[in-house]
Structure formats: C-alpha cells, structure tokens
Amino acid sequence: MDLYSGYINRLVAELAVLPGIGGKSAQRLAFHIINMPEDQVKKLADAMIQAKENIRYCSECYTLTDRDVCPVCSNTARNHKQIMVVENTRDMTAYEKTGKYEGVYHVLHGAINPSLGIGPSDIRLAELIKRLEKDVDEVIIATNSSIEGETTAMYISKLIKPTGIKVTRIASGVPVGGELEYIDEVTLSRALEARTEL
Numbered sequence: 001m002d003l004y005s006g007y008i009n010r011l012v013a014e015l016a017v018l019p020g021i022g023g024k025s026a027q028r029l030a031f032h033i034i035n036m037p038e039d040q041v042k043k044l045a046d047a048m049i050q051a052k053e054n055i056r057y058c059s060e061c062y063t064l065t066d067r068d069v070c071p072v073c074s075n076t077a078r079n080h081k082q083i084m085v086v087e088n089t090r091d092m093t094a095y096e097k098t099g100k101y102e103g104v105y106h107v108l109h110g111a112i113n114p115s116l117g118i119g120p121s122d123i124r125l126a127e128l129i130k131r132l133e134k135d136v137d138e139v140i141i142a143t144n145s146s147i148e149g150e151t152t153a154m155y156i157s158k159l160i161k162p163t164g165i166k167v168t169r170i171a172s173g174v175p176v177g178g179e180l181e182y183i184d185e186v187t188l189s190r191a192l193e194a195r196t197e198l
Contacts, residue, residue: 008034060131062107062124063089072096072104079103081137085128085156087111087144090181095142098185100192103140106131111148112155118148120155129159138166140195146177157198168195 008030016026033041057063058070065071072078072092082103086092092105110123132139139160143149153169160167171194180188 058107061092061105062109062127063092063105077102081135082140083128083131083136083138084140084142086142086180087149087152088181091142091144094180094183094185095188095192098189098192100189103138108143108152111143111146111152113148113151123152125156125159128156132160132163132165136165138168140168140170140192141198142170142180142192144177144179153198161198167198169198170195 011030011033012023012026015021015029016023018026021029033044036044051066054066055064056066056068058065058073059068060073061070063070063072067074073080079102083106084092084095084101084103085106085108086095087108087110089107092107095101095105106124106128108123108125108128110118112118112120112123128139139156141153141156143152157167157169170191
C-alpha cells in the first residue's frame with residue numbers, strides 16, 4: 001500500500017540503501033529531513049556532493065582524504081618507520097581515537113576472501129610492498145579477527161618476512177569476529193601494546 005507521495009517514497013528508498021539503515025530508520029530520517037529548515041537540507045545535500053566529488057585516496061597510505069597526502073602521512077612528528085596495516089579507513093579512525101599509536105597506516109580497502117573472489121590483487125597489497133622499499137622498521141598487522149582478516153595477516157606476513165622487516169600482529173583482546181570500528185579505545189590500546197611478532 002502506497003501511503004506517501006512519490007517524493008517521500010523515493011527519499012525513504014534512497015536512505016534505506018545505506019548500511020545499518022532499515023525501513024523504519026529510513027522513514028524516520030526521511031521525515032526528519034523533510035521537517036528540517038530548507039537551508040539545513042541544502043547544507044546536508046551540498047556536504048554529500050562535495051564529499052563525493054573531492055574525497056580521494058591518500059597517495060601514501062590510501063585512506064580517504066580530500067588532500068593528496070592525508071594529515072597523518074603529512075605529519076612529520078609521526079613515526080614513518082612503523083606502518084599499521086588496517087582493512088579500511090574506519091579501522092584507522094578507531095586506532096587514531098586511542099591516541100596511543102604514533103606511526104603511520106596503510107589501508108588495504110578489504111581483506112582476502114576467496115569465497116567472494118577477493119584475492120591479494122584486489123586489495124592494496126602491491127602498494128604496501130612498494131612502501132616497504134623505504135626505510136621501514138616494523139609492520140603492524142591490524143586486520144580484523146575474522147577468517148578473512150587472519151588469512152590476510154598470514155599472507156602479508158609471508159610477503160614481508162623475507163625482507164627482514166619486523167612483522168607484528170595486534171594481540172587478542174580484540175574479540176574473534178569483532179570489527180575494529182566498533183571496539184572501544186581501551187581494548188584497542190591494549191591490543192596494540194600487546195602485539196606479537198609473526
């Protein structure tokens with residue numbers, strides 16, 4: 001049954017495709033947007049368009065940024081000899097919130113998952129190996145504690161070990177199957193401090 005006009009239905013449908021937004025949440029958001037002052041709606045729409053048009057990958061770590069080199073990579077106070085490998089930008093953000101990590105990152109944008117046809121060439125592994133040609137002392141693998149994350153960690157370890165660069169894995173404390181972006185800062189800090197060499 002069609003309760004609303006086409007415009008409301010379209011807005012609800014577009015919002016419902018967002019991750020974590022079901023039908024009821026999409027409807028609630030749609031009515032909130034409809035009731036917002038027009039200038040706020042235009043600011044929201046403009047922010048989305050500007051983000052989509054201007055966000056790109058950092059040329060060093062491949063996180064999302066609106067600059068050629070992201071703020072972390074361009075920060076000379078960071079330890080550029082220590083690279084933490086994460087699956088996505090949200091995981092990087094989770095570690096940054098701890099305030100405990102002073103190195104730089106490398107964002108893979110995925111994990112090896114043969115069942116979905118995602119192999120090593122489908123994530124940013126080649127770019128990581130190229131970065132290791134510079135002066136790097138340690139690579140910290142901070143992929144998720146899922147089967148795919150563990151597979152990716154072992155693959156990276158096997159690639160890097162012959163170079164002589166120290167390879168460590170974040171310690172458990174991060175629950176198996178847990179997504180880094182949803183884990184609290186204390187747990188992430190402990191996992192970083194208790195990392196182990198692979």
